[in-house]
Amino acid sequence: MRHPSTLPRLLILLISLSVAAPAMAANSDGASVYTIGVLAFRDAEETTAQWQPTADYLSTQVDAAEFRIQALNYPDLEQAVATGDVDFVLTNTGHYVRLEAQQGITRLATLIAEEQGQPIRQFGGTILVLDERNDLQSLDDLRGQRLLAVEEDSLGGWLAGYGALRDAGVEPFEDLASVHYTGMPHYRVLEGVLTGEADAGMVRTGVLEERLQSGELPADTLRVLAPRKTAGFPFAHSTRLYPEWPFSRLGHTPDQLAEAVTIALLSLPADHPAAREGGYHGWSAPLSYAAVHELLEELGRPPYDRTVAITLRAYWEARPDVLLGFMAGLLLLSGLAALYYRRLTRRLSLEVEQRRAAEGRLRAHEARLAYQAGHDPLTGLPNRTLLQEHLDEAMQQASQREGLVAILFVDLDRFKNINDSLGHRVGDDLLQILGERLKTRFKARTVARIGGDEFIAVIDDAAEHQELEARARQLLELIAEPFAVGGWTNLQVGASIGIALFPEDATEAGELLTQADAAMYEAKDAGRNTFRFYRTALTDAANQRLEIENRLRHALVQNELEVFYQPQVHMTSGKITGIEALVRWRDPERGLIAPDVFIPLAEETGLITAIGDFVLREACRQVVEWDRQGLPPLEVSVNLSARQVAAPGLLHQLRQVLHESGLPAQRLTLELTESTLMEQADTTRGTLQQIKGLGIALAIDDFGTGYSSLAYLKEFAIDILKIDQTFVRDLPEDRNDAELAMTIIDMAHNLGLDVLAEGVETQAQRAFLAAQGCDAWQGYLCSRPLPAASLARLVNDHEPEPFARRTPVKAAMAPRRHLRS
Structure with missing residues (x-):
């Protein structure tokens, strides 16, 4: 292929600069919303759903910037890049190489895929044949055979295999009986080989393993022809490996924005929701795509497709007038160029120096990013x-x-x-x-x-x-x-x-x-x-925990959870004025499973959020149902887990539950542990204050077992302290427990708080607590936690036992609406 002379190239350069400059200025408008164009080789909505979490992650990491996904097919994405309608591009490896050569986009990071639970940065092509075809053992055996591939531009589904065949001395379009393309998805190739449409098929690595793992393809049906094994790469492949998808920028994208996006991508943790939704492990520094360039150039694929050469002699014989005019124009342009040459030389020299300096800074920055990607920022140790x-x-x-x-x-x-x-x-x-x-x-x-x-x-x-x-x-x-x-x-x-x-x-x-x-x-x-x-026994224990977790997930779907209720008794009147809602799990095979078996596991796995939501809705609904049945109005206490407190939608959920159930907010109390209140004080302070604004009361559960802070009790306007049963169990005989209980009750009343004692099992315990001014109690002395129907019968049959109690010294400091009625 002949190259144009220097002067025509200079002319083309000047024309290109004059056309591109206005577009670049128009694109540099400083807008705060940036678009990521993503190649949609599946459904556009599915592609958007897959990558929007990554865009949302970038929006949280980059100041004053919001990112959105635009899923486009090949032609639309190329048009959007050409017109500057997108700021970043995420496309497959072969397409990126074409856009890099034709549109000048620049890669910022390379995708790290996740396959079989491990991160991989490469992929390749796999040539598959029926396992029973003993006559096909090498690539050379494909001569005279029929071949299926995905499509002409598919790197893993055709081009990589095309190059492997040529390296093996097999020219596909000359030595094979036929080559046909199925189009996306890759599974069509597998189906064609299985049904006998072809003798062999080319797909991307991982497609065969995915079908085998899902059970959609029986084992020992297809095998990889001429398999290669590469350390750190989980799939057998028939071709060399190439880097995964790149994340790229356009020329008009601001440098500071591109740098911030690069840092954010390289810092994305593997367990982040964006990575899980996107189905990948994370991002690495930009890899080299030289191997892809070499392959496309070898095969004559864009941007290296061959053009027809036209000789000067042939054009002179056909159109001498045009050629003479063109040569005159070149001579004129040469004169103008000579006048401008010195100024242009100075400018270019300055630009070269600036570019070298920028490249040096970029290399240093890439080195820092590579180090940060593999090291812990606090200790400098490997991560x-x-x-x-x-x-x-x-x-x-x-x-x-x-x-x-x-x-x-x-x-x-x-x-x-x-x-x-x-x-x-x-x-x-x-x-x-x-x-x-x-x-x-x-x-x-x-x-x-x-x-x-x-x-x-x-x-x-x-x-x-x-x-x-x-x-x-x-x-x-x-x-x-x-x-x-x-x-x-x-x-x-x-x-x-x-x-x-x-x-x-x-x-x-x-x-x-x-x-x-x-x-x-x-x-x-x-x-x-x-x-x-x-020891192997540790794995057995872990497997048992995993089994319980899976059964618990199933229980949430199959409605195997129930809410039990333990009555709370007013100390002076002896009436049942409230209940605490407690979750129980009735497994169809194992019967009723104790909370201490599954609640800690639910906390670890995050299932506690779904369990807490269920208990809250069911408890509020049940109390209103009891009102309709004519039971005395009961206040209900519901435990709130640390994950629920930290959830951003908690306030909306509470409003929705109260509205749907019809329960007045003044009859709902949310119980938090001391550790939850102290560990999340800074992040949940506003949330708890808004909860108080709804009229919902707050209680500290198991008070005295954690790191108590009087400042937090005052700051968050806690209504109720619940004395943990460990301090009640040995009352009144244990002197230390007795003094601690008296101290808690006096302190709470001095702060204007109500006190409820848990785990009361004897009359002696009740009498002691009443004498100290405790406001209410719950425990086996009244009842164990009961199902809803049993609790209703207990309330109807309950005979109040009034009990005199000491009047708190500072009871008048603050009105109490929950336990002193």
């Missing part, structure tokens, strides 16, 4: 992503030399107490000092921080258990050395360590980390500040 790479490498090397790799999973003991009592600044300083200790004084292949107060040490130079035990003890001693932080000179912490071994315990990195985590929890159960090796 989970880099740990995964180091662990995979250590396991591969250990397999070659038949050695072992040990994972030491470290979790600091009661580190939360330091954050709660001394502040997060002190906790962060302590973690920084500990990170430096581990980095410089503990011998390990890798020491990483994977979050919070959790660290991982990878040891690959120990030959036996005794040596690992010595290293674990050394690690405990190193952590136990005093810390000088926050004004403390001798602050100490302990740690619990779980140890798992490769290949003795597991052969996969993720499974090894899970087993070490389980062993760490066993060390905590053993008294903390010790270590434990992994």
Whole structure:
């Protein structure tokens, strides 16, 4: 292909600049809404739903910017890029290379896909044949055979395989019997091979495994022809690998915005909802797409499609007048260019220097981003992503030399107490000092921080258990050395360590980390500040927890949860004036399951939010139903979990429940634990104040068992303190419990709060609490928690037992509407 001479190229450059300049100015309007054009090779609505969470994530990370998704097909996306109607582009690898060459877009980050629970940055093509075709064992065997592919522009579904066939000496359009394209999706190719439409088919890597895993394709039906195995890549493939989708910017997109978007993408955690909804692991620094350029150029595909060459002699013989005119124009342009040449040379020299400086800054920035993507910002230790790479490498090397790799999973003991009592600044300083200790004084292949107060040490130079035990003890001693932080000179912490071994315990990195985590929890159960090796029984316990979690999810769908109610009795009148709503699980196979079995698991997994919503709605509905049945008006108390308090839609939900049920807000009390109130005080202060504004009362449940704060009781205008049953159980005999109960009651009344005692089981306990001025009580002395029908019968049959009580000294400080009626 011939290249134009210098002067025509200069003419084309000048014309292009004159056309492009106004468009660029028009696009630089400083708008706060930015559009991400996404290639929709599926349904547009499905594509938008997949990527909008990522756009929402960017909106939260980039100041004064809002991002939206525009799902477009190939032609519409190319038109939007050409006209500058989008600011960023997310498209497949082959399409990006074309747009890069034709429109000048620039990649900012590369997608990290998630396959079989592990991050991958590449994909390739797979050539499939029927497993029974013993005559097809190599790419050369495809000569004279029929082939199905996805479409001409599909990198994994055709182009990669096309290149692999040519490398093997097979020219598809000459040596094969036929080549046909099925169009999207890739599954059409599999179906065509299975039905005998073709002898072989080309698809993207992962398509075969996805169908096998879903059960839609029987095993041993199709096999990969000429399979390749690549370390760190989970799928067998017939071609070389290429980088995943790039996230790109257009030329008019502001540099500061592009930089902020790049940092946000590279900082996206793997467990973020945007990654889960998008079906990927995260983002990496931009990868090289040179291999894709080479393939497209080799195959003559856009932007490297061949053009017909026209010789100068042929054009002279056909149109000499046009050529003479063109040459005269070139001579004139040469004269003008000579006059402008010196000024242009100076300008270009300045631009070259500026570009070199910018490229230097960009390389330094990319290096910083690459470091940040693999390291913990607080301690500078490797993070989970880099740990995964180091662990995979250590396991591969250990397999070659038949050695072992040990994972030491470290979790600091009661580190939360330091954050709660001394502040997060002190906790962060302590973690920084500990990170430096581990980095410089503990011998390990890798020491990483994977979050919070959790660290991982990878040891690959120990030959036996005794040596690992010595290293674990050394690690405990190193952590136990005093810390000088926050004004403390001798602050100490302990740690619990779980140890798992490769290949003795597991052969996969993720499974090894899970087993070490389980062993760490066993060390905590053993008294903390010790270590434990992994045992198979720990996996059994984890599996049991997983089974309970799955059954609990099923129970939510199948309405197996019930609400029981325990009466709350007014101390003086002896009347049942309120109830506490408590959830119960009636499993069809195991019967009634105790809350202490599934509530902690629900807290960990987030299911507690759905359970709490169910209890709130059912309890409010049931109280109104009892009103219709003629029962005395009852106030209802509902427990509020920490996750519910932090949920942004809590206030809307409360208004909706009260409106739908018809329950007056003054008859609803929400109970929070002390830990929830203190840990989330800063983030939930406004929410709790708005709840109070609705007329709903607030109660502190299990008061005295946590880190009580009188300032919080006053700030959040708490209405009721509930004395925990641990302080009631030994009343009135235990002197310490008696003094503590009296102190709580007097303190609460002095603050204008009501007091309700939990776990009252004897008349002696009730009499003591009444004598101290306690306002109300609940417990087995009146009734266990009951189903709705049984509770209604209890209220109807209840005979009040009035009981004299001491009048609080400062009862007149604040009116109480809940327990002193």
